[in-house]
Amino acid sequence: MGDSTADLDRALRRAELMTIAPGTYITGEDWRELGPDRRYRLRVLAAVERVSSDPVVSHFSAASLWGMDVWGGWPTTVDVLAAPGRGRSSGSFRRHGTDAARHEVTRLGEILLTTPAQTVMDIATIVPFADAVVTADSALRARPDAGALVTREELQSAAERIEGTPGSRRAAAVAAFASSLAESPLESFSRVRMSEEGFPPPILQHPFVLQNGAVARVDFWWPDFGVIGEADGAGKYGDDSTARVAVLAEKRREDELRRTVDGFARWSHADALSRHRLVYILRNAGLVSGRRRAFP
Known part of the structure; x- marks a missing residue:
């Protein structure tokens, strides 16, 4: 050079x-x-x-x-x-x-x-x-x-x-x-947005046992409403060479989880940045929001 x-x-x-x-x-x-x-x-x-x-x-x-x-x-x-x-x-x-x-x-x-x-x-x-x-x-x-x-x-x-x-x-x-217990920046950010919008605090990383005996831990779980929440952070499915396999496995996992609960919410980084979109997604899954919380 x-x-x-x-x-x-x-x-x-x-x-x-x-x-x-x-x-x-x-x-x-x-x-x-x-x-x-x-x-x-x-x-x-x-x-x-x-x-x-x-x-x-x-x-x-x-x-x-x-x-x-x-x-x-x-x-x-x-x-x-x-x-x-x-x-x-x-x-x-x-x-x-x-x-x-x-x-x-x-x-x-x-x-x-x-x-x-x-x-x-x-x-x-x-x-x-x-x-x-x-x-x-x-x-x-x-x-x-x-x-x-x-x-x-x-x-x-x-x-x-x-x-x-x-x-x-x-x-x-x-x-x-x-x-x-929050495993990604998106999960952490979402926790704050949920609380600010008056949604009840979720249980983090709750385990569900699937039909094949595998344990699926979900990002958020509201037992009183029977609702699961999943935050899709960037890179969640790995690189391009493994993305297709990972996405298919995640779809099968989600389908089985949906059959065991009353509601299922999934959102992206862009959804979390928009209060309106995140609120819509959570309410559409069956959650009820109450009094908003203000942080310093």
Whole structure:
């Protein structure tokens, strides 16, 4: 590829190389294979490596390093903590002024960053309630290769530590509402929308035994109404090579479940974003909504 400035510029124009941070590059092929979360994580790591100080990575950037979910996409800048009065953002960094006594900090390898519980609560102070629940649920959820990042008690302790600061009431409400049982961002977001629209709280991940003896766990179950709810998140059926088999298996599963209950609701990401559509889907399945709930 060559090593001159002209060669580098040519590779960047052709998308053979992609810029992660000034002076840090990745091949275009490798970049295109990465999802948005891994792309942002690389940007965070590259940006932190470039600074001579030891910044405390926080908010969305800490969430990416911990492997948490976010709703609405990743930012373009790297979040770091700054001493009070030194919270101005510049270049690749977004600086958050903070009282160090209110923040728990740890290390992940060589990187200094906020603890998982602190990270969730920091995000909860700056984003809408539903978005924050998505991140909180992901932190509480056990991962295939390890346990959960946080406990509810740790979230509540972190919420108490920032009490009285802007957004702290919302953070405390997130800590109380969060669940370890929501298995995807769409499930978490949907839980909030249901509660806001006055629908009764569902049982999460309830098991049903199918005729062949297999156990089918459903996203949402309302036993008083006999209604099952399923949220179809992106990528639920895998890649193209297995999608057809997975869709057919899911259809057979759904057909059998429908025969055992009174109502069945299924919705997509777009449905959850539209209050009217989600309400229609749930009511059409047989659910009844009551008094709406308002979150901070």
